[in-house]
Amino acid sequence: MITLSTNQVYPVIWKEDRVLLIDQNKLPTEYTFVEISRSDDMAQAIKTMIVRGAPAIGVAAAYGMYLGAREIETDNRDEFLTRLEQVAQMLRQTRPTAVNLFWAIAQMQKTASQTIGSVDYLKQVMLETAKKINAEDIQTCQAIGDAGLKVLPSKPDKLCLLTHCNAGALATAGYGTALGVVRSAWRAERLARVYADETRPRLQGARLTSWECVQEGIPVTVITDNMAAHCMKQGLIDAVVVGADRIAANGDTANKIGTYSLAIVAKAHNVPFFVAAPLSTIDFELDNGNKIPIEERHPSEIYQIGDTVICPTGVEFYNPAFDVTPAELISAIITEHGAVPPNQLKQFQSN
Incomplete structure (x- = not known):
């Protein structure tokens, strides 16, 4: 569970059943959010730099993997993992330099392949993993700030x-x-x-x-x-x-x-x-x-x-x-x- 401070900026937020992204292409004149509920929309948001910065791209990609998983309609585990790889490949092609993108995708695929249970349960665990990646990045950045001092x-x-x-x-x-x-x-x-x-x-x-x-x-x-x-x-x-x-x-x-x-x-x-x-x-x-x-x-x-x-x-x-x-x-x-x-x-x- 992420506790959001009211006086801090968060570019990637999970809200109910979708992702909210600050549209960074419109800053500083407009402070607006884009709602993302599909994996291909997340890929486009990363590619067009609505969300940018290596760690933020990684968090967004993690949620993008879950959104892609949610779109796969099958109860067959092998078929699910095969189609999930297609989602991963789409996201990998968005920004080739930022390694956090590939790291987050790999973490989500690892969760999918190692989770035991039904496909629906697997999807649930993937969402929790994306939320964990999100929360841990905030903690990591605060630790980096302290180390920098x-x-x-x-x-x-x-x-x-x-x-x-x-x-x-x-x-x-x-x-x-x-x-x-x-x-x-x-x-x-x-x-x-x-x-x-x-x-x-x-x-x-x-x-x-x-x-x-x-x-x-x-x-x-x-x-x-x-x-x-x-x-x-x-x-x-x-x-x-x-x-x-x-x-x-x-x-x-x-x-x-x-x-x-x-x-x-x-x-x-x-x-x-x-x-x-x-x-x-x-x-x-x-x-x-x-x-x-x-x-x-x-x-x-x-x-x-x-x-x-x-x-x-x-x-x-x-x-x-x-x-x-x-x-x-x-x-x-x-x-x-x-x-x-x-x-x-x-x-x-x-x-």
Whole structure:
């Protein structure tokens, strides 16, 4: 059972017989929910980024698996599992980079295959598993925030942190990973201000991270992506904290496009660069980041802002959604079990 705080944002909510998703494409001007009661609608919501952020995608996919299971009308267990795999495959194809998606689908399939009883009972247990994944993600993010407090720089004055994209409550089941560290620092009275990269091309930092900070009263300054080096040179940034969509076993980290260049800039200015993510984001089957699949999205995200076209006809576009930051540029990876240098991640492999 999830106890929802009235002053916190929850992007994925199970209500009675359906899922409510905050429509993140409409923020910050509209705070509205989309009702999802079918698995194919959930797949479309993930693909079109109504719900986004690796942990939130995982939670949504877990509910999507249950919705798909609910749609299967058969009492034959083998037939049910075969058709459930079709639902899983549909959901897997939505966002290839975020490993939490695949992790959550695998957890739901494991529940289905290992549960003893009728198909109806199996479906019931699948729903409980999805709810558990949801609740555990909130607890995990709070633990990540607390772990982050222990590795942030110590200084007499309060800290100014820079973050990229949105790795907050909107990107998780609630509280956030990178923004969870920010929240914990704010609540511990160690934070002076957050600098949020706008994050081209979809502007998640400007639209979503700043919106979350405003909801909680956290002082926030939005900068364009190409202002980060200048801000660091001026001494405005004490540390960078970002999220992750997939982390390889060696610590190489895939995150929103622009993260890699931000890490290089931080290294040049001796600013600590932290990655905050749950253990479910670590893909121990990949030795290094070169093997992480990088999603490419439609060029309209680059040539158009709202209804305004900003590029001339006849030019070509390249729109990778993510880049991979090498482990040697990362000061530490902050997980729910503590923060460690990237080369020490394997101690978590059995968790």
